[in-house]
Amino acid sequence: LSRDPYEVGSPPWVGHVLYLNCSKPVKNDPMYVDTSPCIKWNSKGHVYAIANDFNTGRLNVGCQVKLVATSSDSSLFKNFVNNISQPFSYAEIQGILNYGFDLTWVRRACEDFCDTNLQNCQFNGEIGGLECEIDYCRTPLGKFVNCGKNLSFHFDF
8 A cells, every 4th residue: 555654565465375176187387387286275175375476367276376475586577577477386386475574664764754745755774874866956046957066975773
């Protein structure tokens, strides 16, 4: 939400792991990773995991999404950025889930320390704090123009 002071990811990004319950076994699709004997739902159907953002057009007939988990694991991000549909093993999927997802407080901190309507704000890892960058100037008539200077302010926590 735009008013939420926290964002998922750093930068805000998450990938997904989907758990599907399928009435029939899925064959010849490496994206569907069999989870048995680890996970079963009422012993009905076949349970699969898919790690990646998944196009609903690839959903096999007779499969239902049972659970969606989020992760900020970099392997999911690399596949997303490079538009790769790389299948993962179940051990890799467990590692992706163990990573969890990142929450960032930068939006809220920027609202507290910078005028986010008039300044760019970001976390600078080199200095270990927030930077509020001013890259504009106010003209005598009150209009804002790009003045070509970047002034940085550092806030420690």
